[in-house]
Amino acid sequence: MNNEMKETSKITDKRTVLKGDYRKNIMLWCLFTAAIIFLVLDLFFYRHSGFEPGSLGARIEGFAGAYSLIGLASMIFLIFVSKIIKKVIARNLDYYGDKDV
Amino acid sequence: MYSLTSIPPGLFIILGALLIPIFSGRTRNVFMLVLPTIGLAGLLQFDVGIYWETKIFNQNLTPVRIDDLSLVFGYIFHLAAIISVIYAFHIRDTIQQVASLVYSGSAIGAVFAGDLITLFVYWEITAISSVFLIWANRTERSYRSGMRYLVVQVASGVLLLSGSVIYITETGSINFDKMSLVGFGPIFIFVAFGIKAAFPLVNGWLHDAYPNATATGTVFLSAFTTKLAIYALARGFPNADILIWIGCIMATITVIYALLENDLRRVMTYSLNTQLGLMVIAVGIGSNLALNGAVAHAFTGIVYKSLLFMVLGAVLVQTGTTKANELGGLRNSMPWTAAFAVIGAASISAFPFFIGFPSKSLILSATAYEGYWVVWGILLFASAGVFFNTGIRIPYLVFFGKQTDKKIVEAPANMLVAMGITSIICLLIGIYPKILFDLLPFNIAYEPYTMSHIITQLQLLSAAALVYVYANNKDLLSNNKIALLLDVDWFFRRGFPFIINYVFKFYWKIHQGLLSNLKINLSKIIGTVFKHHGPEGVLARTWPTGSTVLWVAILLALYVIVYFV
Numbered sequence: 001m002n003n004e005m006k007e008t009s010k011i012t013d014k015r016t017v018l019k020g021d022y023r024k025n026i027m028l029w030c031l032f033t034a035a036i037i038f039l040v041l042d043l044f045f046y047r048h049s050g051f052e053p054g055s056l057g058a059r060i061e062g063f064a065g066a067y068s069l070i071g072l073a074s075m076i077f078l079i080f081v082s083k084i085i086k087k088v089i090a091r092n093l094d095y096y097g098d099k100d101v
Numbered sequence: 102m103y104s105l106t107s108i109p110p111g112l113f114i115i116l117g118a119l120l121i122p123i124f125s126g127r128t129r130n131v132f133m134l135v136l137p138t139i140g141l142a143g144l145l146q147f148d149v150g151i152y153w154e155t156k157i158f159n160q161n162l163t164p165v166r167i168d169d170l171s172l173v174f175g176y177i178f179h180l181a182a183i184i185s186v187i188y189a190f191h192i193r194d195t196i197q198q199v200a201s202l203v204y205s206g207s208a209i210g211a212v213f214a215g216d217l218i219t220l221f222v223y224w225e226i227t228a229i230s231s232v233f234l235i236w237a238n239r240t241e242r243s244y245r246s247g248m249r250y251l252v253v254q255v256a257s258g259v260l261l262l263s264g265s266v267i268y269i270t271e272t273g274s275i276n277f278d279k280m281s282l283v284g285f286g287p288i289f290i291f292v293a294f295g296i297k298a299a300f301p302l303v304n305g306w307l308h309d310a311y312p313n314a315t316a317t318g319t320v321f322l323s324a325f326t327t328k329l330a331i332y333a334l335a336r337g338f339p340n341a342d343i344l345i346w347i348g349c350i351m352a353t354i355t356v357i358y359a360l361l362e363n364d365l366r367r368v369m370t371y372s373l374n375t376q377l378g379l380m381v382i383a384v385g386i387g388s389n390l391a392l393n394g395a396v397a398h399a400f401t402g403i404v405y406k407s408l409l410f411m412v413l414g415a416v417l418v419q420t421g422t423t424k425a426n427e428l429g430g431l432r433n434s435m436p437w438t439a440a441f442a443v444i445g446a447a448s449i450s451a452f453p454f455f456i457g458f459p460s461k462s463l464i465l466s467a468t469a470y471e472g473y474w475v476v477w478g479i480l481l482f483a484s485a486g487v488f489f490n491t492g493i494r495i496p497y498l499v500f501f502g503k504q505t506d507k508k509i510v511e512a513p514a515n516m517l518v519a520m521g522i523t524s525i526i527c528l529l530i531g532i533y534p535k536i537l538f539d540l541l542p543f544n545i546a547y548e549p550y551t552m553s554h555i556i557t558q559l560q561l562l563s564a565a566a567l568v569y570v571y572a573n574n575k576d577l578l579s580n581n582k583i584a585l586l587l588d589v590d591w592f593f594r595r596g597f598p599f600i601i602n603y604v605f606k607f608y609w610k611i612h613q614g615l616l617s618n619l620k621i622n623l624s625k626i627i628g629t630v631f632k633h634h635g636p637e638g639v640l641a642r643t644w645p646t647g648s649t650v651l652w653v654a655i656l657l658a659l660y661v662i663v664y665f666v
Binding site: 025027028031032035038041042045046047049050051052055056057060061065066067068069071072074076077081082085088091092093095096 | 356357360361465466468469470472473474477478481482485486489551552553554556557558559560561562563564565566567568569570571572573574577578583584585586587588594595
């Protein structure tokens with residue numbers, strides 16, 4: 001009986017995990033598709049640039065998918081920089097003593 | 102005849118707040134709601150102009166100056182007070198109720214101050230009244246945090262007063278208008294504004310105090326102090342180049358801190374600091390479009406930040422925590438709050454058709470028009486970062502993450518009503534930004550909803566979301582070790598006490614050394630005197646007459662020699 005229950009529990013756990021992974025993957029693919037759609041749309045619509053024509057800013061902004069690239073690059077940068085900075089600024093929760101946190 | 106314009110805006114709420122203790126129960130709630138509502142109705146009746154001008158010490162005090170810039174802040178401050186009062190209806194704490202309305206009233210009074218002295222008076226009242234919203238938590242931690250907050254806020258006031266006195270002496274003008282950053286006066290005033298606007302290195306109070314305030318207190322706090330400082334900067338120092346770079350630092354550093362923080366109310370304060378950075382950049386650029394952007398973003402920021410702080414306040418009240426690692430899966434038990442959180446998150450992330458979009462577009466466009474491409478890049482980084490930290494992370498961790506074991510029920514009705522009203526404003530202005538644009542101080546033709554703006558913003562957000570989901574799947578974002586993050590408040594809590602302690606110890610050593618030397622020398626002198634004058638001393642002895650005569654003769658001889666020489 002006990003073994004049976006353990007088996008069932010294992011199966012349920014596996015299903016939950018699979019379900020979780022499946023959900024995450026679906027979400028990832030949906031976002032990826034959305035990013036591609038916005039990238040493609042960028043090619044079809046007139047991009048109004050605020051920068052003076054011919055300036056460096058206008059050239060960067062005028063690049064198709066510039067915003068996607070900036071978003072992607074800056075968030076990857078954010079994750080890596082935060083990992084490094086955490087090593088410098090992270091302290092134990094009781095760093096300021098018992099009475100104060 | 103008495104009319105709603107018989108009393109200065111703000112002062113009406115402050116004086117009314119002092120009457121709160123005489124009411125009780127629902128009557129008190131109604132009275133508290135009526136105060137800012139009547140205040141707003143009164144403000145709508147005022148025309149642009151100067152009111153109650155009086156002459157003191159040969160200077161013209163202008164307690165109320167109403168113009169397009171102050172009006173926008175006046176409207177949103179009243180609105181924020183009304184919504185926050187509804188949100189706090191369930192509170193039965195007289196001190197908190199009085200303090201919250203005195204604080205709101207003084208912030209309103211400050212934006213209509215036409216001279217530096219009136220501004221200083223209201224500035225200090227905001228500092229003193231707001232600290233009670235932190236102390237109202239009645240914990241050792243909130244008490245200490247409140248003390249640190251008060252010290253910084255009062256320091257800001259002292260700087261404002263000193264700067265004003267120098268400025269008035271140098272220029273002869275008491276008026277609070279545009280100043281150039283030359284001389285000690287304007288610099289002191291600038292730093293005073295900077296402290297309240299949470300500039301880098303003086304922003305520790307924001308991340309220290311706001312998360313330690315009460316659930317309702319934080320909603321009030323998020324609306325007034327920092328936005329008052331943005332107003333003051335826009336009024337006093339538009340087009341100050343230094344503000345652009347200060348804003349850039351504010352917007353970037355805080356994004357990194359927000360990602361590392363576990364306490365979601367503190368995440369919100371970092372995110373608030375990022376948004377303040379965007380406003381400061383816009384004030385620094387100083388063109389009409391940029392100033393409109395700063396004002397619009399302050400307006401929208403008050404709305405969506407209040408909403409998100411209200412959501413976290415409701416979560417705090419219902420679960421007792423806002424720690425990310427202790428929360429999750431609340432969407433089933435708090436469905437309305439979850440929905441409001443999503444609206445707030447979409448607004449702060451500047452999703453098209455939500456309130457943050459038009460104001461952020463204004464700032465981005467102004468930056469591009471002035472050719473600041475580096476600043477423009479930083480703005481995009483900050484925008485994506487805010488979406489990453491607040492737009493996705495907060496709703497996901499609180500409402501969609503792993504389920505908590507605690508039994509939780511939906512937030513009280515008054516909280517839901519307040520969040521509902523704020524959500525409607527988020528959508529209304531998001532869909533129809535003309536309501537906001539008509540209030541802005543400069544008349545400019547600007548259309549935020551072009552295909553270009555919408556597509557580029559969606560590109561940015563979808564890319565950021567993609568990275569978040571991927572990093573989350575790969576467990577790159579997990580906070581394995583919940584830690585305290587060192588911030589500039591370290592200087593107040595460790596640095597300065599250490600320095601003072603060190604200096605004091607050093608001084609104490611010198612003091613002890615001097616004292617012991619003094620004691621030794623004194624005892625030597627006393628010993629010598631005692632030796633000669635004591636009972637056994639030479640001078641105490643009874644001398645024989647012969648010796649005395651001899652001594653007199655010697656002394657006389659010495660006198661004669663000295664006299665002739």
